[in-house]
Amino acid sequence: MKAVHSPFGIGPSVSLFTLGTMRAVRSPEQMYEVVKAAYLAGINHIETAPAYGSAENFLGEALKQLDSQRITPDGGWVITSKLLPGISLSKGKKQLKEILSKLGLKKINNLAVHGLNLQEHLNWALNEEGAELLQWAEENNLIEQVGFSSHGKFSLIQKAIESNRFQFCSLHLHLLDQARLPLAKQALNAGMGVMAISPADKGGQLQNPSQTLIEDCFPIAPLELAYRFLLSQGISTLTVGASKAKDLEIAKKLANANSLLNELEISSLNKMQRESSRRLGLYKCGQCSQCIPCPKKVPIPEILRLRNLLIGSQLEVFTKERYRLIGKAGHWWETVDASACENCGDCLPRCPNKLEIPALLKETHQKLSGESKRRLWG
Ligand code: SF4
Numbered sequence: 083m084k085a086v087h088s089p090f091g092i093g094p095s096v097s098l099f100t101l102g103t104m105r106a107v108r109s110p111e112q113m114y115e116v117v118k119a120a121y122l123a124g125i126n127h128i129e130t131a132p133a134y135g136s137a138e139n140f141l142g143e144a145l146k147q148l149d150s151q152r153i154t155p156d157g158g159w160v161i162t163s164k165l166l167p168g169i170s171l172s173k174g175k176k177q178l179k180e181i182l183s184k185l186g187l188k189k190i191n192n193l194a195v196h197g198l199n200l201q202e203h204l205n206w207a208l209n210e211e212g213a214e215l216l217q218w219a220e221e222n223n224l225i226e227q228v229g230f231s232s233h234g235k236f237s238l239i240q241k242a243i244e245s246n247r248f249q250f251c252s253l254h255l256h257l258l259d260q261a262r263l264p265l266a267k268q269a270l271n272a273g274m275g276v277m278a279i280s281p282a283d284k285g286g287q288l289q290n291p292s293q294t295l296i297e298d299c300f301p302i303a304p305l306e307l308a309y310r311f312l313l314s315q316g317i318s319t320l321t322v323g324a325s326k327a328k329d330l331e332i333a334k335k336l337a338n339a340n341s342l343l344n345e346l347e348i349s350s351l352n353k354m355q356r357e358s359s360r361r362l363g364l365y366k367c368g369q370c371s372q373c374i375p376c377p378k379k380v381p382i383p384e385i386l387r388l389r390n391l392l393i394g395s396q397l398e399v400f401t402k403e404r405y406r407l408i409g410k411a412g413h414w415w416e417t418v419d420a421s422a423c424e425n426c427g428d429c430l431p432r433c434p435n436k437l438e439i440p441a442l443l444k445e446t447h448q449k450l451s452g453e454s455k456r457r458l459w460g
C-alpha cells in the first residue's frame with residue numbers, strides 16, 4: 083500500500099514521518115541502513131543540517147548508493163537542510179553550496195533557518211543578510227522553499243508565521259506539551275507545512291517511557307499514542323531520529339495513520355491525563371502562563387511542566403535531563419533555573435490555581451538538579 087503524504091508548503095508532499103539524520107552519524111554504513119529502512123517504511127522526507135556533524139556527507143553517500151540500486155521513493159526524496167541564523171551573506175552562500183556538494187544534489191527542496199529562537203534571528207531572516215541569502219538561494223534555483231525551526235517563545239514563532247516569509251516550520255509539538263499546538267494550527271491554516279521536532283525523545287523520551295506512563299496509556303504504547311495524537315491533529319509530518327533500522331518500525335506501522343483518534347485511543351489518552359492529574363492533585367500547574375513575567379526571569383510554567391511530568395507520569399530520566407540542560411544550551415533552551423527564585427511573591431496572586439509557586443520551584447530544583455551528561459543534538 084502506498085504511504086499517505088501530506089501537503090508541505092509549496093514543495094512536494096511528504097510522508098507522515100520524516101527521517102532525522104542526527105543520530106546516524108557514526109559511519110556511512112549506519113546512515114545507509116537507516117535511509118534504506120526509511121524507504122521501506124514509506125518515508126520520502128529526510129531532514130539534515132551542517133550542525134549534525136557528518137550527517138550530510140554520509141547522507142550524500144547513502145543516497146548515491148541507494149540510487150544505484152534503484153531504491154528511491156516515487157517522486158524522489160524530499161530533502162530539508164538548515165542554516166544557522168546570523169551568518170553573513172558570503173558565509174551563507176558558501177555553506178549552502180557545501181550542503182549541496184555533500185549531498186550530491188543541484189538543489190534541495192526545503193531550506194530552514196535552524197533555530198529561529200530570538201527576535202534578532204527573525205530580523206536576520208526578514209530584513210538583514212539572511213533575507214538576501216534566502217532570496218539568492220531561491221533566485222538561483224538552489225532551493226524550492228524556505229522555512230524555520232524554532233525553540234523560541236510563542237510570540238516569536240507567531241510573528242515568524244505571520245511574516246508570510248516562510249512556507250514551512252518545525253516546532254516542538256508533543257502529546258505531553260501541547261503549548262505550541264495553536265501555532266501549528268495557525269501555520270497549517272496559512273498553508274504552511276508543519277513538522278513536529280522529535281516527538282519521541284524531546285516529547286518525554288517516549289521511546290523508553292516510565293512504567294507508570296506505560297500503565298497509564300495501556301493498551302496503547304505511549305510513543306504510538308503520541309504519534310497518533312499529533313497526526314490526528316493534522317500535523318504534516320513527525321521527525322524520527324533513527325540510529326538503526328528497528329527505530330523506524332513504528333513509522334512503518336503508522337505510515338497511513340492520520341485519521342481521527344478512535345475510541346480506544348481516546349480512552350487511553352483520557353486515562354493517561356486522569357491518572358497524571360490524580361497524582362498531582364492540587365499541585366498541578368495548569369500551564370496558563372499567567373504567573374510570568376518573573377522579575378528574576380524564572381521560567382515558571384516550563385519548570386512546573388517538568389514537575390508535572392515528574393510527579394504525574396514519573397518521567398524521572400527525561401525531566402532530570404531537561405532540567406540539567408537549563409543554562410547550558412544557549413538560546414536553544416531555558417537559561418534560568420528554579421534556584422533563581424528569591425521568593426518575592428509577585429507571581430502568587432496571578433496564579434488561578436493558587437499554587438505555592440516558590441515552594442514548588444524549590445522542591446523541583448531539589449528533585450531535578452545535578453550534572454548534565456546530555457548533548458544538545460544526538
Ligand atoms: S516568587 Fe520567585 S518565581 Fe515568583 S515572581 Fe518572585 S522570584 Fe519569580
Ligand code: SF4
Pocket residue numbers: 366367368369370371372373374382383386432433434435436437439
Ligand atoms: S499561573 Fe499557576 S497554573 Fe498558571 S502556569 Fe503559572 S504556576 Fe502554572
